[in-house]
Amino acid sequence: SQTIHQWPATLVQPVGSPLSLECTVEGTSNPNLYWYRQAAGRGLQLLFYSVGIGQISSEVPQNLSASRPQDRQFILSSKKLLLSDSGFYLCAWSISPGELFFGEGSRLTVL
Amino acid sequence: QQPVQSPQAVILREGEDAVINCSSSKALYSVHWYRQKHGEAPVFLMILLKGGEQKGHDKISASFNEKKQQSSLYLTASQLSYSGTYFCGTDDSGSARQLTFGSGTQLTVLP
Numbered sequence: 254s255q256t257i258h259q260w261p262a263t264l265v266q267p268v269g270s271p272l273s274l275e276c277t278v279e280g281t282s283n284p285n286l287y288w289y290r291q292a293a294g295r296g297l298q299l300l301f302y303s304v305g306i307g308q309i310s311s312e313v314p315q316n317l318s319a320s321r322p323q324d325r326q327f328i329l330s331s332k333k334l335l336l337s338d339s340g341f342y343l344c345a346w347s348i349s350p351g352e353l354f355f356g357e358g359s360r361l362t363v364l
Numbered sequence: 365q366q367p368v369q370s371p372q373a374v375i376l377r378e379g380e381d382a383v384i385n386c387s388s389s390k391a392l393y394s395v396h397w398y399r400q401k402h403g404e405a406p407v408f409l410m411i412l413l414k415g416g417e418q419k420g421h422d423k424i425s426a427s428f429n430e431k432k433q434q435s436s437l438y439l440t441a442s443q444l445s446y447s448g449t450y451f452c453g454t455d456d457s458g459s460a461r462q463l464t465f466g467s468g469t470q471l472t473v474l475p
Contacts, residue, residue, distance in 0.1 A: 285461060296366065296451055296465040297406065304461070312462065343405060351460055353398075355405035 255280035259344045259356030266363055272317075272331040274359050276344030279325065284346040286327040287353065288319055291341040303327060339363045365389055367454045369466035376442045376473050384437040384469045386452030395428050395435040396453040396463060399446075406451060409437075411460075442473045 259276045266272060278284050288300040299312045301319035309319050316335060320328045327344055344356040367388040374382055386395060394413045398406040410421070412428035412435055423440040439446055449470045453463035 287461075294467075296467040297453070297463075298465070299462060302461050310461075351396075351411055352408045353396075353406075353463075354408070357405055 255346075255354065257344060257346055257354060257356040259359055261359060262357065263360045264362070266334050266361065268336055268363055269333045272329070272334050272338070272361070274329040274342055274344075274361075276327045276329075276356055277325055278327075278346045281325070281346070281348060283324060284348060286321060287345040287347075288327065288329050289343040289345060289355075291343060291358075293340070297343065300329070334361075334363045336363050366464055367452055367466040369450075369452060369469050371469060372467075373470040374472070376471070378444060378473055378475055379441050382439045382442060382471060384439075384450050384452075384471070386435045386437070386454070386466055388433040388454045388456070390433065390454070390456040392428075392430065392433050392454050392456055393458045394455045394460060395426075396455070396460075397426055397435075397437055398451045398453065398465075399448045400451065400468075401448040409450075439471070442471075444473050444475060447471055447473045 256279045285304055287302045289297045290300055291297050301311055303309050303321045306321055317331050339362050342359045345353040347353050367386050370385045396411050397409040400406040414430050426437045428435045449468040451465050451468045453465045
């Protein structure tokens with residue numbers, strides 16, 4: 254069966270520090286991968302999606318970036334965090350466009 | 365543009381019915397419904413494709429009126445386990461990779 258792992262689960266970072274969130278999927282090949290952000294009390298905002306290794310589409314201009322170094326690995330990064338980067342970050346995968354399977358999420362607080 | 369969900373919140377007694385609406389200003393190819401329990405990842409409920417077919421499982425069903433670009437989620441004889449925040453995600457590109465989610469409807473079912 255397919256599983257998705259996301260870490261770290263929580264982190265507190267100072268403004269201006271770097272960020273790296275990692276997501277891996279097991280049990281499937283060539284998944285579509287996504288990074289979403291959920292601000293407190295808000296909906297899900299698509300940040301990046303990837304249909305293959307090295308193929309990243311950005312939905313929102315920001316100081317975040319994403320990379321897909323391996324088929325089932327998706328990384329969200331920032332060189333310098335802003336206060337507005339705080340939120341709940343969710344990685345998700347799908348085989349074909351349609352049902353999304355979400356990871357448990359990473360809660361980021363920028364101070 | 366983000367779809368509009370209504371109501372923003374609803375409180376029910378166990379066994380009562382509820383309707384959650386999702387409205388878009390864009391022509392849609394599909395509408396996706398998810399439920400998120402507090403502190404957890406969203407879980408897929410169903411997809412409604414262009415064509416207006418009503419779908420459902422158990423006592424949760426949904427419809428999609430493509431002329432009005434509206435979808436409604438129907439929860440019949442609510443159970444305590446139905447509590448959570450319900451999100452609709454809309455696809456106006458046809459690829460279903462770039463869903464735009466509403467801000468959610470918080471449903472609370474009381475005993």
